[in-house]
Amino acid sequence: xxxxxxxxxxxxxxxxxxxxxxxxxxxxxxxxxxxxxxxxxxxxxxxxxxxxxxxxxxxxxxxxxxxxxxxxxxxxxxxxxxxxxxxxxxxxxxxxxxxxxxxxxxxxxxxxxxxxxxxxxxxxxxxxxxxxxxxxxxxxxxxxxxxxxxxxxxxxxxxxxxxxxxxxxxxxxxxxxxxxxxxxxxxxxxxxxxxxxxxxxxxxxxxxxxxxxxxxxxxxxxxxxxxxxxxxxxxxxxxxxxxxxxxxxxxxxxxxxxxxxxxxxxxxxxxxxxxxxxxxxxxxxxxxxxxxxxxxxxxxxxxxxxxxxxxxxxxxxxxxxxxxxxxxxxxxxxxxxxxxxxxxxxxxxxxxxxxxxxxxxxxxxxxxxxxxxxxxxxxxxxxxxxxxxxxxxxxxxxxxxxxxxxxxxxxxxxxxxxxxxxx
Numbered sequence: 001x002x003x004x005x006x007x008x009x010x011x012x013x014x015x016x017x018x019x020x021x022x023x024x025x026x027x028x029x030x031x032x033x034x035x036x037x038x039x040x041x042x043x044x045x046x047x048x049x050x051x052x053x054x055x056x057x058x059x060x061x062x063x064x065x066x067x068x069x070x071x072x073x074x075x076x077x078x079x080x081x082x083x084x085x086x087x088x089x090x091x092x093x094x095x096x097x098x099x100x101x102x103x104x105x106x107x108x109x110x111x112x113x114x115x116x117x118x119x120x121x122x123x124x125x126x127x128x129x130x131x132x133x134x135x136x137x138x139x140x141x142x143x144x145x146x147x148x149x150x151x152x153x154x155x156x157x158x159x160x161x162x163x164x165x166x167x168x169x170x171x172x173x174x175x176x177x178x179x180x181x182x183x184x185x186x187x188x189x190x191x192x193x194x195x196x197x198x199x200x201x202x203x204x205x206x207x208x209x210x211x212x213x214x215x216x217x218x219x220x221x222x223x224x225x226x227x228x229x230x231x232x233x234x235x236x237x238x239x240x241x242x243x244x245x246x247x248x249x250x251x252x253x254x255x256x257x258x259x260x261x262x263x264x265x266x267x268x269x270x271x272x273x274x275x276x277x278x279x280x281x282x283x284x285x286x287x288x289x290x291x292x293x294x295x296x297x298x299x300x301x302x303x304x305x306x307x308x309x310x311x312x313x314x315x316x317x318x319x320x321x322x323x324x325x326x327x328x329x330x331x332x333x334x335x336x337x338x339x340x341x342x343x344x345x346x347x348x349x350x351x352x353x354x355x356x357x358x359x360x361x362x363x364x365x366x367x368x369x370x371x372x373x374x375x376x377x378x379x380x381x382x383x384x385x386x387x388x389x390x391x392x393x394x395x396x397x398x399x400x401x402x403x404x405x406x407x408x409x410x411x412x413x414x415x416x417x418x419x420x421x422x423x
Contacts, residue, residue, distance in 0.1 A: 003179075004028060004070035006095050008038060008060070010045055010253075010323065011112060011147040012076035014158050017048060018183045020056035027060045028067060035060045046322045046349070047151060067102040072179055075099070075124075076112045076147060080257060080326075085280075087261045089115070089123065096124040100131025107140050108172055112147040114202060114258050116265040117195040120144045121168070136168070143167040143176040144194045146201030151252075152321035163188045166197035205258040206276060211245040212255070213279030216286050219247035219423040223293070229423055230406045247423040248405055249290070249328035249378065250283040251317035256326050287328045290404065290423070291335030294374055297400045297421055298341075303373050306340040309397075311372050314379025315347045315359055319407075322349045329378045330359055348383045374400035380407035389416055 005016040008029040016027045038060045041053040077091040111120050125136045145165045163184045167173030181188045191197040219229040237244045250256045259276050266273045315329040336343045345355050345363045355363040401418040413420045
């Protein structure tokens with residue numbers, strides 16, 4: 001049996017590696033540079049090591065005709081939103097077109113990309129039918145199994161997370177369940193329909209978005225009151241049924257994106273989801289809140305905003321990952337620039353070229369920090385947590401330290417003479 005994986009990013013590549021331990025796997029991606037790197041056992045996302053890739057044999061290719069050999073094809077491509085936060089299905093649609101042109105009769109196609117309920121059956125399947133000339137349910141079958149990858153998490157890896165599976169009928173459901181069940185040690189959960197499986201994935205991230213939104217709004221309120229939000233949370237979580245979430249920037253390709261898919265579908269059906277939309281608004285606002293706290297703290301320390309140097313530690317959407325898709329640090333940078341501030345990036349996970357191209361700021365190493373007026377820790381990478389704070393203090397003109405997630409010892413920093421801030 002041959003398995004094809006379409007899309008070799010944060011989701012598709014780890015999946016391909018696990019399947020390759022038991023099956024013949026063809027890994028297809030349209031990115032020629034990525035495929036060339038993978039053939040040399042290099043994962044640019046840093047989710048897998050060279051040794052991980054060397055242990056398995058995968059036929060990496062940019063030629064979609066290789067997919068004609070596959071009995072199962074799993075699609076793991078991005079589902080982003082555009083600048084207006086409108087869901088963009090171009091990648092699942094183009095993948096469906098490619099599959100239709102290169103589909104083996106009798107194959108089963110499984111989508112893993114996060115979408116609103118109905119996309120797999122109402123959009124993808126018709127495209128495959130049109131391009132292949134085959135009949136869905138007769139000549140090929142479809143299913144959906146939502147990805148649950150958490151970038152940077154070495155504990156909750158693919159095989160250790162229960163896999164939700166679904167199929168268009170009982171036969172496809174059982175075959176898909178058997179396939180995933182052969183590599184997922186945590187087991188599989190059979191959803192009754194494809195739409196249920198699609199909905200289950202999208203609400204996982206919506207739930208987190210709403211809960212973080214509550215914490216972010218509280219942090220705005222407490223900031224105006226002069227109350228430390230994290231002190232409040234530490235006190236509140238002593239009760240057994242308090243669900244702990246903390247304020248922060250909500251970026252990345254999941255939590256900050258997926259709610260828009262359900263919001264759009266809901267509005268098409270005539271219902272405006274107020275709670276979901278409100279959470280999105282407050283979470284998007286937090287980039288501005290961060291910038292305004294920096295500005296106020298500099299003014300409080302009598303630092304002229306024009307040409308002040310603010311070092312931003314960690315630009316990726318969260319700590320210890322290379323992923324900067326939809327990173328809200330970009331918005332923080334734009335707001336700081338609008339005040340005449342000079343933002344300077346420090347991020348060991350990103351190259352000089354990546355920082356310049358995506359964030360349009362200068363990149364420095366941690367050891368190169370100099371004449372800093374403020375340090376703002378956006379993503380507390382492990383490389384930052386053990387830095388010499390006494391040495392850092394000597395490199396600063398002004399001692400403003402903004403620790404968004406309170407990853408550092410607040411009292412220690414205050415004892416060293418820093419002006420300490422957090423959300």
